[in-house]
Amino acid sequence: MHNYLAIDAGGTSTRAVLVASSGQCLGYGSAGGGNPVSRGFEGSADALLGASAEALGGTGGTVHSATVALAGASLEMPPEPLLRRLEPLGLSHGVVIESDLLATFYSGSYHDDGHALIAGTGAVAARVEGSRLADVADGTGWLLGDSGAGFWLGREVVRAVAAALDGRGPHTALTERVLAQLDISADTPRRRFGRPGALQQLITKSYALAPIELSRFAPLVFGAGADPVARDIAGRAAAELARTLLAVLEGGLDGPLVFGGSVLTKGGSIAAAVMEEVRERAGGPCPAPVLVRDGLAGAAVLALKRHGVAVDAAVFDRITASLAALRG
Known part of the structure; x- marks a missing residue:
């Protein structure tokens, strides 16, 4: 059984979680903004390293890989420079860069379409x-x-x-x-x-x-x-x-339909109005949106999926419940 590092690198804050193949989240950490476009590569790498080190804590052992969810233009960044900066974490299988949009989707669902x-x-x-x-x-x-x-x-x-x-x-x-x-x-x-x-x-x-x-x-x-x-x-x-x-x-x-970001998750009237307009114009039934806090749970789902671990309802529930417990 492997342990994976999952990182959600946002413009204002960076969150990291250590997750086992079973979906059990073992450690959590946070740091400042980790978006290379807004923070620069060095500032971003420092944030990723800080949040990850906190998530690893004193767990010891080998970490299989790091899956990093980044926004937009940051997805074009080659993983090699980031891997070199994260070398102190002892990653045995490198770094995978994923979209923060995809991570947000998987924070609300384990299904592969939506x-x-x-x-x-x-x-x-x-x-x-x-x-x-x-x-x-x-x-x-x-x-x-x-x-x-x-x-x-x-x-x-x-x-x-x-x-x-x-x-x-x-x-x-x-x-x-x-x-x-x-x-x-x-x-x-x-x-x-x-x-x-x-x-x-x-x-x-x-x-x-x-x-x-x-x-x-x-x-x-x-x-x-x-x-x-x-x-x-x-x-x-x-x-x-x-x-x-x-x-x-x-x-x-x-x-599934997943909503993320404070305008939708904290501005309930806007989320409701969006759905009302979409229902009118889509011309068919619409699922109720799942509201998610950020993309960290989804980054953990992606870390498992991209390395051949099946994520079903039980594993997804284990990820979200254990992550919530770590965050307090």
């Missing part, structure tokens, strides 16, 4: 066939897409506040919340050229942020209650995400 939709900072959907990504929509980054996800929501929030401050848009409860987050007083005196002082500060401070940092304002949409502007933003986000999911459907929503 669909996944992720909406965190970015947004992407996939159709999975035969344990491989058969079709992918969006996931193109803040400049080209990621429609309906965290960046998109945050950008719509600050746009709505800017419009409210100079009279181009309706009053919204989002204004007070955004100004508070940016430490801007709503009573800032009007500037000499006619622009409200609070708006001028909003412009200055918003453009000082990296574009992707606008996602910090996304949670405000879910905390604004019945505010019409916030509800409109949420509704448009759901429509965008439904469009992304519909783009990868082929013959209906057969098999």
Whole structure:
């Protein structure tokens, strides 16, 4: 019986688990962001090594291999440099790089066919066939897409506040919340050229942020209650995400449907609205989505599957239950 290392390397955090062939998770570790695109190779490798070392703890023994779930462009990275950096872990059979989208799907199902939709900072959907990504929509980054996800929501929030401050848009409860987050007083005196002082500060401070940092304002949409502007933003986000999911459907929503990312898993109203629109436009029955925390359980499933270990319902349940226990 072998032990495998499974790693979910995200942009803000990296999670690792040591899993046995039986599906029993033996150790868990976490570290900072592990995406090579956003963190650079060395920063990514340090995070992967730190999370993995914590997961291994004092277990000792040989680790068969490491399966690393990475996003988008990172999938083009050759495994050899990463293997050299992970050499202290004592991997006997190298490194396998997998898609974080596929790992998210397998965090909600052990079946080899189905669909996944992720909406965190970015947004992407996939159709999975035969344990491989058969079709992918969006996931193109803040400049080209990621429609309906965290960046998109945050950008719509600050746009709505800017419009409210100079009279181009309706009053919204989002204004007070955004100004508070940016430490801007709503009573800032009007500037000499006619622009409200609070708006001028909003412009200055918003453009000082990296574009992707606008996602910090996304949670405000879910905390604004019945505010019409916030509800409109949420509704448009759901429509965008439904469009992304519909783009990868082929013959209906057969098999399991997995939702990941905080916009869907914490913004329940958006997840429900996505499903309502998909049901209307798909023209057939749709399975209830399985909500998953991240792609770590799926990385463990992939680590076993890719090395010839059969993952059935019992093994899948063992992975998810033992991982949850380790996380506490």
